[in-house]
Amino acid sequence: MSNNTAKVDVVLGLQWGDEGKGKIVDVLAQKYNIIARFQGGPNAGHSIHHGESSFVLHSVPSGIFREGTDNLIGGGVVLDPIIFRQECEELEKLGVPVRERIRISKKAHLITPTHRIIDAASEASKGKSKIGSTLKGIGPTYMDKTGRNGLRVGDILAPDFQDRFEALKKKHIAFLKQFDYAYDPDTNVKEWMAAVDYLRTFDLVDGEYYINDRLAQGSSVLAEGAQGSMLDVDFGSYPFVTSSTTICPGACLGLGVAPSSIGHVYGIFKAYCTRVGSGPFPTELFDETGEELRRQGHEFGATTGRPRRTGWLDMVALKYAVMLNGVTELIMMKADVMDTFDTIKVATGYIVDGKPQDTVPYDTYAEVTPVYQEFKGWKQPLSGIRDEKDLPVEFKEYIAFIEQQTGVPVTVISLGPDRDETIFRK
Ligand code: IMO
Ligand code: MG
Numbered sequence: 001m002s003n004n005t006a007k008v009d010v011v012l013g014l015q016w017g018d019e020g021k022g023k024i025v026d027v028l029a030q031k032y033n034i035i036a037r038f039q040g041g042p043n044a045g046h047s048i049h050h051g052e053s054s055f056v057l058h059s060v061p062s063g064i065f066r067e068g069t070d071n072l073i074g075g076g077v078v079l080d081p082i083i084f085r086q087e088c089e090e091l092e093k094l095g096v097p098v099r100e101r102i103r104i105s106k107k108a109h110l111i112t113p114t115h116r117i118i119d120a121a122s123e124a125s126k127g128k129s130k131i132g133s134t135l136k137g138i139g140p141t142y143m144d145k146t147g148r149n150g151l152r153v154g155d156i157l158a159p160d161f162q163d164r165f166e167a168l169k170k171k172h173i174a175f176l177k178q179f180d181y182a183y184d185p186d187t188n189v190k191e192w193m194a195a196v197d198y199l200r201t202f203d204l205v206d207g208e209y210y211i212n213d214r215l216a217q218g219s220s221v222l223a224e225g226a227q228g229s230m231l232d233v234d235f236g237s238y239p240f241v242t243s244s245t246t247i248c249p250g251a252c253l254g255l256g257v258a259p260s261s262i263g264h265v266y267g268i269f270k271a272y273c274t275r276v277g278s279g280p281f282p283t284e285l286f287d288e289t290g291e292e293l294r295r296q297g298h299e300f301g302a303t304t305g306r307p308r309r310t311g312w313l314d315m316v317a318l319k320y321a322v323m324l325n326g327v328t329e330l331i332m333m334k335a336d337v338m339d340t341f342d343t344i345k346v347a348t349g350y351i352v353d354g355k356p357q358d359t360v361p362y363d364t365y366a367e368v369t370p371v372y373q374e375f376k377g378w379k380q381p382l383s384g385i386r387d388e389k390d391l392p393v394e395f396k397e398y399i400a401f402i403e404q405q406t407g408v409p410v411t412v413i414s415l416g417p418d419r420d421e422t423i424f425r426k
């Protein structure tokens with residue numbers, strides 16, 4: 001590799017998703033030539049606000065609103081043509097030239113209508129122990145990928161695509177026999193095929209060559225993660241996870257870039273925690289404070305509309321995510337949600353089965369009680385502040401504590417959904 005080859009910077013969620021990746025990628029996008037999604041699919045909901053209007057992206061990278069920025073949907077992504085089409089048509093209504101700005105890796109896998117049915121049937125069969133999946137067909141599609149049955153975007157160019165689709169559908173119908181689940185196998189099939197025709201009008205590329213060629217030409221790349229580290233298929237709270245590699249190595253896998261080409265790793269976290277779906281959440285609050293976080297933070301799913309579970313910042317989990325990702329810079333979101341709080345708590349350790357522990361427990365079902373450190377609230381609105389030196393001292397102490405605990409500087413502070421509600425620290 002020549003020394004001129006540019007690096008791939010990565011933006012990742014460090015918690016359970018919904019950290020604000022959409023806003024941050026949109027803000028950072030002006031510094032990059034290419035924004036690339038590398039994993040996940042329409043389970044993601046990346047919100048971008050410009051003044052009064054807001055837009056939720058599910059499959060399209062968050063660089064789409066920047067003129068002159070190219071957006072790549074990488075091979076590690078799972079794509080639902082129906083959702084992709086809806087999203088693109090909405091963007092076109094806003095005047096965004098989607099075909100000009102989006103490229104799609106032929107290696108991305110296709111979510112078919114029966115994948116979504118399997119997701120729903122599987123969740124229904126689990127009853128109380130359900131994952132709380134977004135029901136977008138993510139898990140079944142990744143299962144078919146690793147099971148070597150999947151359909152990829154590039155396959156839509158093959159003359160026998162229709163036959164391959166029918167063959168997979170047949171397999172799915174056989175698989176669905178194990179569930180006591182009523183469904184119509186033809187649900188959305190027509191619409192899906194029409195959306196595949198729409199997909200064919202896009203620039204379908206060999207994503208790994210595309211990105212490496214551009215890097216060799218000196219183009220800068222920002223890889224946009226979906227979900228969060230605590231939902232990673234290997235290191236999250238298994239089985240309450242998503243089905244892809246959400247941590248930094250996922251950018252290499254999903255784009256086809258070498259580990260040595262990774263540059264900055266931006267880790268995004270909220271000043272508190274949220275989780276949507278089932279699974280452990282040690283610092284979860286069930287009281288008025290939790291309600292206040294949900295209300296002030298508008299903590300309702302961008303993809304499913306579900307109310308998000310809310311709780312205090314979990315330093316044990318945050319340090320774990322920093323370790324797994326090799327985070328070089330931290331980006332802190334939504335501290336303004338806690339503007340009125342007298343006291344702010346951070347879990348610095350756990351009591352697990354009666355014993356103190358400062359690591360994330362292997363046992364997803366373990367009885368975990370957080371040990372908290374308390375901080376004085378700043379009790380003033382943060383959202384109007386644009387200059388670091390105007391930040392209240394209590395807030396600066398909160399940040400200093402996070403930096404000291406993680407060993408990573410907080411270089412960006414976001415205090416509202418808009419682009420300009422962002423402080424870049426020197
Ligand atoms: P963004 O990119 C928050 C959660 C689901 C469920 C689990 C598995 O917006 O941060 P799946 O549909 O992937 O099989 O669901 O993961 N989940 C998310 N939670 N934000 C997301 O994406 C999520 N994507 C999946 O709620 O608990
Ligand atoms: Mg989300």
